[in-house]
Amino acid sequence: MAKAATKNENPKTNPKDASNRVKDPDQWTTGSEPMTGAQASYLKTLSEEAKEPEAFDPDLDKAEASKRIDALRTDAGHA
Template sequence: MARQTPSENPKLDPKDTSNQIKDPKDWTTGSEPMTGAQASYLKTLAEQAKDEEAFDPDLDKAEASQRIDALRHETGKA
């Protein structure tokens, strides 16, 4: 298999930072309502953590992501 160059595969370009993980508070769509997948996963994690108050259907995408990360850590799924 031929070796790919950064121009053929942008994941290989060290100057391209568009694929980097960004802090949720820096997301351009972070203030939009959380996705269905986020809501489902957050609900599941809240139940596993026995913390029903951790689920709030009014969270935005960024808030949901942060809460998911916290609950993943709390439940040992991180």
């Protein structure tokens, strides 16, 4: 179990506490917002590289786009 942060430590930047660095997209507080322009652009590029143009859906939210990007990175050979 990770050591509790002291008063002067910032839990967001504490390198010994990775719990704040990687979160499941389903746990994002902004996950239901529309995907960002950067996500849309990267998702479009990856879907073309993976030869899966149907994977690009402009109506995805941030969390869905992130999960689709992770899957396509593998399919396109980027992982």
